[in-house]
Amino acid sequence: MSEALLRDSRRPPAQWRLDPPYSVRTLAVILLAFGLLWYTGQRVEIGRMLALTGEAVLAAAGIKEQSQVASGLGKLWSTMLPVQISERTEIARIENFDPDRLPWFSRVEREELREQLLNPATLQMEERIETRDVLVQPMGYLWHVAVKMAETLEIALWGTIISVLLSIPLAYYGARNYTPNRLAYTTARGTVSLFRAVPELVSALFLVLMFGFGPIAGILALGIHSAGFLGKFYAEDIENADEKPQEALRAIGANKVKVLWHAVIPQVWPQYIAYTLYILDRNVRMATVVGIVGAGGIGQELKGRYDIYNYAHVGTILIAIFVTVFVLDQVSARLRARYI
Amino acid sequence: MLVFDNVCKTFPDGTEALKGVSLVVPQGQFCVILGPSGAGKSTLLRMVNGLVQPSAGKVCVDGVPVEPATYARVRPRIGMIHQLFNLVQRSSVANNVLSGALPAVATWRALLYLYPPPFRAKACQMVYEVGLAEEHLRRRVSELSGGQQQRVGIARAFMLDPAVVLADEPVASLDPKTSRDVLALLKNESRERGATVLCSLHQIDLAREFADRIVALRGGEVAFDEPPAELEDAALRSIFGDYATGRLQPARASLRAAGDAA
Numbered sequence: 001m002s003e004a005l006l007r008d009s010r011r012p013p014a015q016w017r018l019d020p021p022y023s024v025r026t027l028a029v030i031l032l033a034f035g036l037l038w039y040t041g042q043r044v045e046i047g048r049m050l051a052l053t054g055e056a057v058l059a060a061a062g063i064k065e066q067s068q069v070a071s072g073l074g075k076l077w078s079t080m081l082p083v084q085i086s087e088r089t090e091i092a093r094i095e096n097f098d099p100d101r102l103p104w105f106s107r108v109e110r111e112e113l114r115e116q117l118l119n120p121a122t123l124q125m126e127e128r129i130e131t132r133d134v135l136v137q138p139m140g141y142l143w144h145v146a147v148k149m150a151e152t153l154e155i156a157l158w159g160t161i162i163s164v165l166l167s168i169p170l171a172y173y174g175a176r177n178y179t180p181n182r183l184a185y186t187t188a189r190g191t192v193s194l195f196r197a198v199p200e201l202v203s204a205l206f207l208v209l210m211f212g213f214g215p216i217a218g219i220l221a222l223g224i225h226s227a228g229f230l231g232k233f234y235a236e237d238i239e240n241a242d243e244k245p246q247e248a249l250r251a252i253g254a255n256k257v258k259v260l261w262h263a264v265i266p267q268v269w270p271q272y273i274a275y276t277l278y279i280l281d282r283n284v285r286m287a288t289v290v291g292i293v294g295a296g297g298i299g300q301e302l303k304g305r306y307d308i309y310n311y312a313h314v315g316t317i318l319i320a321i322f323v324t325v326f327v328l329d330q331v332s333a334r335l336r337a338r339y340i
Numbered sequence: 341m342l343v344f345d346n347v348c349k350t351f352p353d354g355t356e357a358l359k360g361v362s363l364v365v366p367q368g369q370f371c372v373i374l375g376p377s378g379a380g381k382s383t384l385l386r387m388v389n390g391l392v393q394p395s396a397g398k399v400c401v402d403g404v405p406v407e408p409a410t411y412a413r414v415r416p417r418i419g420m421i422h423q424l425f426n427l428v429q430r431s432s433v434a435n436n437v438l439s440g441a442l443p444a445v446a447t448w449r450a451l452l453y454l455y456p457p458p459f460r461a462k463a464c465q466m467v468y469e470v471g472l473a474e475e476h477l478r479r480r481v482s483e484l485s486g487g488q489q490q491r492v493g494i495a496r497a498f499m500l501d502p503a504v505v506l507a508d509e510p511v512a513s514l515d516p517k518t519s520r521d522v523l524a525l526l527k528n529e530s531r532e533r534g535a536t537v538l539c540s541l542h543q544i545d546l547a548r549e550f551a552d553r554i555v556a557l558r559g560g561e562v563a564f565d566e567p568p569a570e571l572e573d574a575a576l577r578s579i580f581g582d583y584a585t586g587r588l589q590p591a592r593a594s595l596r597a598a599g600d601a602a
Contacts, residue, residue, distance in 0.1 A: 248426035251389050252500070253415030254442040258450045262439045266431045 080315035087140025091133040106137040141313065145298065145320045152297035153324070155215050155290075156283035159222025163230050163283075164276060166223060167192075170231030175238035178256060188231070195228030204290040218295030222286055226279045233275045237268040277332045284328050288321050341367050342388065342504060342536055347397035349383050349560075357383040359560040360397070365536055365553075367503070370527055372551035373540040374564075376580050379557040381540035385506045388538065389418045401504060416443040419497030419535075421526070423509035425489045429482040433472065433492050436481055437463045440499030459499070466495035470525060487518035491525065498529055505530055507539040511546065519543070523550045544576060 041047070052069050059067035091097050091108065099108065113130045137143070173179050174188035200221045207217035238260070245263040254262070265272075291299020298317060305313040342365040349358040357380040365371045373381045386392040387399050390406050399406045401414050419440070427436045441459040442450055449455065455463075467477060470491040481489055490510060497505055507526060511519035523539075527550055530537045541547050547554050548568045556564035556579040563579050564571070 242429075244422065244424055244426040245428045247391065248420065248422060248496075249439060249442060251391055251415065251420045251506075252418065252440065252443055253389075253412055254439075254450075255447065257447055258442045258445075261451055262431075262435070262442060263428055266428045266435070269430070 076311070079311040080318075082312065083315035083319060084141045084310070084312040085139060085316065087137045087144065089135045089137075091135055094135065097135075102135070103137060105139065106135055109134050109136050141316060145301070145316055148298045148301045148317075149320050149324055151215060152287045152291065152299070153284060155218040155295075155297050156222065156280060156287040158215075158219045159226065159283045159287065160276065160280045162219060162223030163226035163279060166195075166227035167230035167234055170227065171234030171238060172260070174231060174235035177239055178260060188235075192228050192231040192235070195224050196232070197228070198225060200225045200286050200290050201293060204295040205293045208294045213294045213296070213300070215296035218287060218290045218297060221290050221295060222283045225286075226283060230275060230279060234268075234272065237271050238264055241267045274336055277336055281328060281332045285325055288325075341365065341402055342538065343400040344384070344387070345397050345400070347384070347387060347394040347399060349380070349387070349392060350395045357560055358394075361557070361560075361562055362397075363555060363562070363565075365538060367536055368531070368534045370530065370537045370539065370550060370552045372547040372554050373538065373557060374542070374544065374547045374554050374579065375540075375557035376542060380560040381542075381557055382508055384557065385508050385538055385540055388504065388506055389415050389420065416500055417503045419500070419502035419505040421490070421493050421497050421505065421507040421510045423512045425481075425486075425493045427481045427489060427492055427496075430480060432478055432480060433467065433484070434463060434477040436492050437466055437495045437499065440496035444500055462499060463495070466498055467492075469498075469529065470495045486514050487522060490514060490518075490522050494522070494526055494529060498533070498535075501533055502535055504536045504538065507537060509540050509542070512542070519546060520549070544571070544580075547571070 052067070055064060055067040056069035056073075058064035059070040088109075102108070111132055111134050113132065115128050115130055116125050117128050118124075119126050170188050170192050172188075173184040174192055176185060179185040179188065203224055204217050204221035207220050211217045211220070241264045245267075246259050249259045249263050287297050288299050288302075291297040291301070292303045294300055294303075298321060302314060302317045305311075305317065342363075344361055344363040346360050346362050347358055348356075348360050350356050361380075361384060373384060375381050383392050387394055388401065388406065390408070390411050393407075401418065404410055404414055406414055428439070431439075435453070438455050438459060441455060441462070445455055445459065464474075464477070467474075472488065472491055472495075476484070476488070481492060484492065493510075505526070510526065511522050514522060523546060526537065526539070529535075539550075548571060551568045554564065554566060554568050554571055555562060556575070558579050564575050566575075
């Protein structure tokens with residue numbers, strides 16, 4: 001009987017209205033988005049970008065003769081190669097040089113320099129041959145880059161440690177279910193947003209002014225920015241953790257810190273490791289960059305060499321950065337697979 | 341001794357879970373709260389340790405009223421066993437059982453997992469008593485069966501030798517055979533320590549088998565309060581309505597058959 005009633009109360013299906021797949025509103029939004037992209041595309045010269053890239057591709061294929069991009073790339077390439085491996089230092093410039101105690105794998109070479117000099121008496125250009133001793137270290141520059149790279153890794157490591165330490169209180173006060181009051185919550189969440197809003201490169205610029213050139217500025221810049229990420233991620237995982245074990249410990253009168261430590265942290269541990277590894281990974285990449293504003297590590301070396309047109313050295317540095325990031329990516333992928 | 345003095349609970353959405361329940365549970369009694377879903381069993385239980393605060397009336401545990409100011413004093417003396425076990429799935433059995441001692445451990449020790457040796461010994465003893473073996477200590481809870489998980493829950497609840505144990509539908513997610521074993525274990529452990537047990541159930545046969553006393557709730561009021569022998573079909577009908585004598589019975593029979601087959 002109830003079925004008959006139901007059938008009576010419904011309209012015949014021929015009169016039903018099925019929503020169209022695209023409403024007028026959807027179409028309007030799509031058109032608006034296109035208009036906006038068209039406008040901004042003009043402003044950032046997307047057209048020119050496509051034209052130049054196309055030209056470069058045609059030039060590479062041998063269809064077109066000249067291309068601004070391709071020739072620029074070619075010039076860069078030829079100045080970078082061969083990359084700098086060895087290091088030559090004039091002995092006269094080395095303080096307390098002791099020829100009997102050379103650094104490992106190094107040798108002394110005598111160099112002849114031909115110089116055109118103006119003789120003041122005759123006002124003639126004369127060629128003069130000057131000899132000087134240089135210390136040659138065949139792997140000297142490579143070693144130097146390796147040391148700088150190690151410093152970069154150390155900056156990334158310590159930046160990550162600082163960000164983890166900073167984000168623990170931020171996560172506790174920024175988790176809605178553990179924060180003691182609204183003020184603490186707002187302060188913690190505000191701080192986290194602020195940290196995230198300041199890019200490493202910008203804060204490093206100012207930190208270099210405060211702490212001077214070198215790794216301190218880099219460590220702090222990375223630590224502060226990534227604390228913004230970790231604080232947010234840690235707090236959100238605390239909020240989303242399974243409520244049941246927490247209730248069990250609250251029911252027997254364990255305080256908040258104990259409940260958090262024994263009922264929440266074991267649940268969120270794998271995610272925390274994943275986030276922290278990601279931040280470490282990211283910090284290594286960013287540590288190479290913050291050096292450019294003087295915050296230590298390989299970036300500082302890169303910027304210095306680039307500014308004095310030592311492109312062969314720049315080539316060595318770029319290869320070192322690429323190899324390091326690649327290796328680190330593999331290592332962290334493996335670590336992640338193991339712990340989760 | 342556990343005293344409910346005319347407790348009422350109205351939830352913010354207007355649901356009246358309890359409408360004036362008064363109850364005195366003497367020390368050492370195994371008191372089963374029986375009733376269909378929504379009768380207010382959980383609400384009544386959760387008032388004992390303040391997980392739910394009464395809208396009116398009060399609850400006293402050994403003369404101490406249960407209210408926010410006394411939680412720190414009262415709660416460590418009340419063990420609790422949960423329907424869904426409420427264990428940390430990723431933690432080991434040992435850490436779950438030890439966490440039952442957390443309120444009695446200094447915070448710095450809790451942070452370092454440095455439980456004092458007596459608690460470590462107690463945890464081993466409890467795991468032994470609930471019928472698990474040494475190799476279970478290191479195992480993650482998520483690797484255990486439902487029955488084993490509830491055993492871990494019981495071990496945790498007895499870590500501080502509580503005066504009162506609350507069991508909120510402790511066997512609702514277990515099969516009939518395991519249910520019987522788990523309830524027998526709960527009854528044993530509490531009797532040995534003279535602990536009062538307040539256990540909510542919806543299975544009539546289990547209530548009859550294990551209870552010293554059955555308090556039936558219906559619609560937030562006490563419908564029945566007698567020793568199990570007095571629980572007659574007529575009383576059942578008044579608790580569960582037609583379900584008790586009608587549809588519930590065959591379902592119960594088939595469940596039991598399934599349990600026997602298992």
